Amino acid sequence: MRIGVVTFPGSLDDRDAQRAVRLAGAEAVALWHGTHDLEGVDAIVLPGGFSYGDYLRCGAIASHSPIMAEVIQAAERGVPVLGICNGFQMLTEAHLLPGGLIRNDHGNFICRDQGLRVENNSTAWTNGFAANAEITIPLKNGEGGFIASAETIAELEGEGRVVVRYLGMNPNGSINDIAGISNARGNVVGLMPHPEHAVEEGFGPDTASAMRSGTDGLTFFTSALTGFLATV
C-alpha cells in the first residue's frame, strides 16, 4: 500500500508522518502541494504544521493549493484521507469535514501528552482500535478549539462521527471535548492530536511501563493498511 503525505509550505510533521507510514508497513510517498499529481497513492495524509504561516486562517490558503483539488476528488471517491492538526484545519476549510477550529479558549499554545477515547473504530483510520479504546498521543496547537453549529454537533454525535474525544481535560475549549471527527462515509478523518508522534518506543508519550514508550498513534496508520488489504 502506498500512502501519500502532502508537504505544504510551512508543514512541520510531514517527515514524521512519512516515518509513521513506513513503521506501519506501508510505503510513504512524498507529495508536493504545488502539483496536481497524487502519484496514484491509495491513501493521503495532510500533516501538521503551519502552512502559509497560518495566514488568513489556519489551513485556509493550503485548502486552495493545486493538489487539494485532487485530494477533494479522491476523498469523494472514498480514498482514505487523514488530516492531522493543520491537516484537520485544511479539511474543514476544504469543506471535506464540517465545523471549524478556533484559537484555544485559554489563549495559549498547548503541548502535552493527551488522553483520548476512540469512540468510532469503524473509520478507515481507526478500525484497528478496540471499541472505546483509551489512548495517549501528543497534542500541540494554538488553534484547536473545535466549533460547529448546534445542528452540526447533533448530526456528528447522532451519527457516531465523533472519532476521538479528549479524556481527563478539555485542552482547548472544543465543544463536547471533540478531538477528531469523520465524514459520513468514514474515509475522511481529521483530528487535532498527533498520532504520528507516538509510533515508536523511545520517542512517544510516557506510559505506566516505561518513559516515552507510548505507540498508540501507530494504530491510525495500520488501520489504513488493514482496510486497504481487505479490498485487494
Next chain:
Amino acid sequence: MPKAELLDPQGKAVGGALARLGQSQFTNVRLGKRFELTVDGPIDAAVLAEVAKLADEILSNSVIEDVVGIHVVAEADDASQASA
C-alpha cells in the same frame, strides 16, 4: 469578525490589557480582520459583486466568522475594502 456567539480569546486578551492600563470602562473587546483590495480602473457593480463573493468564500469562513461590511474608499488610489 469572529461570530458573536464564539469566544474571541484575542479580543479577551486585549480587553484584559486595556483593563490593566486603567481603561476599565470597556466591558468587551472583539478583534477581526480588514482586507484592502486594490483594482486598476473604476470600482463598478461587477467588481463589488466579485469582492462580496470572495469575502464570503475565501476571505472569511462562515463557520467561524461574519463579513461585517464592504466599503469603497476613495483615497490616493481607488480601493475596495472588505472587513471580515
